[in-house]
Amino acid sequence: MRATEIIAGAAALLASGVxxxxxxxxxxxxxxADRSAKFKKDWVQEFTTAQNLKNAPGTFNAVRLYTNIQAYSQTSEPIEAFEAAIETNTKILLGVWASGTDTIEPEIKALQTAISTYGKKLTDLIIGASIGSEDLYRVSVTGIQNKSGVGAGPSEIVKFIGDWKKAFQGTAIANVPIGHVDTWDVWVNGTNKPVIDAVDWVGVDEYPYYENGKGNNIENSGYLFDRAFDAIGSAVGDKPVWVTETGWPYVGQTWDQAEATVKNQQFYWQEVGCRKLFGKVPTFWYNLRDSNPDNEMKFAITDNLSTTPHFDLTCPSTFKTTPKASSSGAKSTSTATGTGVSAPSSSASGSSSPEAEKSGSTSSPSSSEPVTATVPAESSVATGSATSVKGVSAAAVAGMTLLVGVFAML
Structure with a gap:
């Protein structure tokens, strides 16, 4: 079978899955943003704005959470986002914190309490559960180089997935699809295959803005995104790919060739969101509003939860990122095109996340971000992607070499 037929078949299978x-x-x-806890009214405001954005290419009626536990709770109190979601009919992608711990029991307990309280009103809104967020990245060579905090290895994530399934076996959410969210290079790293085998879908965080040394100007952003996304699809086989984070900042420093402006934020929305994702792939954009005061890069598409965003959300009928250019690949200084964060002075080109970029990512509440006894807030959760080939295992490099060979045959 020709390489083009293999790629086409894989793409069709991936598309059918999502x-x-x-x-x-x-x-x-x-x-x-002031580090205070969100309560029900805060989420109601968020969810209401998201569903009523002017000129949106669809209804943004889903939310990705990072934890089931209310901020600053010491007793696994359920997060009040659940109540807000019920009131606004917002679908929920559950988040389960899995780094720096040997148990996810507090997360399980919080959700069990919520289900006991709200029953079908809540369970009918749950569309998936992510066991962990960028844990595998944080224990990679790149993650360690970038001081991204304590993570969790593949065996730990697989164990937690088993614990979750056992806890909810025979319940109303027993068949909710289980996934894990991580950086793109994690998914092409062969050492992490046990996690791929254990999940129903894979979640990917991609940020071309942070692609230092890879031609990360805004015009190239769609190509960089496509190369990483396609590499993931080839690596995970028939597992659906969900894009759990992506976006472009409108305020912040120039990162290599990437400039943070409203104009560029709109370009990225159109060339990645409209062209590649919206209506095609489960997508959780980063972000509706900013919440990390330590990160000078601001990704929110609206101010003060106004339903009038910074830019017109209307999707164009034509795009500048062409399929032919995407297939041949963008200019790059490496075979891998990850999408993460790193300090400009760092010797590594990989990184942690937009939320952790300034304050540093930690696996438990830090002095700057205390949240619960076991779960950090979003600003201390790593939520970006890695980029460095230096930080990828030999198995991953071998896999990427194979991908390069396939691309060359197209």
Whole structure:
């Protein structure tokens, strides 16, 4: 079979896996920008704005959470986002914190309490559960180089997935699809295959803005995104790919060739969101509003939860990122095109996340971001992607070499 037929078949299979329910939503942590806890009214405001954005290419009626636990709770109190979601009919992608711990029991307990309280009103809104967020990245060579905090290895994530399934076996959410969210290079790293085998879908955080040394100007952003996304699809086989974070900042420093402006934020929305994701792939955009005061890069598409965004959200009928250019690949200084964060002075080109970029990512509440006894807030959760080939295992390099060979045959 020709390489083009293999790629086409894989792409069709991937598309069929996600097209039925291409959710539209945003990420939402459990604290506000001043580090205070979010309560029900805060989430109601977020969810209401998301569903009423002017000129949106669809209804953004889903949310990706990072934890089931209310901020600053010491007793696994359920996050009040659940109540807000019920009131606004917002679909929920559950988040389960899995780094720096040997148990996810507090997360399980919080959700069990919520289900006991709200029953079907809540369970009918749950579309998936992510066991962990960028844990595998944080234990990679790149993650360690970038001081991204304590993570969790593949065996730990697989164990937690088993614990979750056992806890909810025979319940109303027993068949909710289980996934894990991580950086793109994690998924092409062969050492992490046990996690791929254990999940129903894979979640990917991609940020071309942070692609230092890879031609990360805004015109190239769509190509960089496509190369990483396609590499993931080839690596995970028939597992659906959900884009759990992506976006472009409108305020912040120039990162290599990437400039943070409203104009560029709109370009990225159109060339990645409209062209590649919306209505095709489950997508959780980063972000509706900013919540990390330590990160000078601001990704929010609206101010003060106004339904009038910074730019017109209307999707164009034509795009500048062409399929032919995407297939041949963008200019790059490496075979891998990851999408993460790193300090400009760092010797590594990989990184942690937009939320952790300034304050540093930690696996438990830090002095700057205390949240619960076991779960950090969004600003101390790593939520970006890695980029460095230096930080990828030999198995991953071998896999990427194979991908390069396939691309060359197209």
């Amino acid at each position: 097209s039925a329910e291409a959710y539209l939503g945003f990420n939402s942590g459990n604290t506000l």
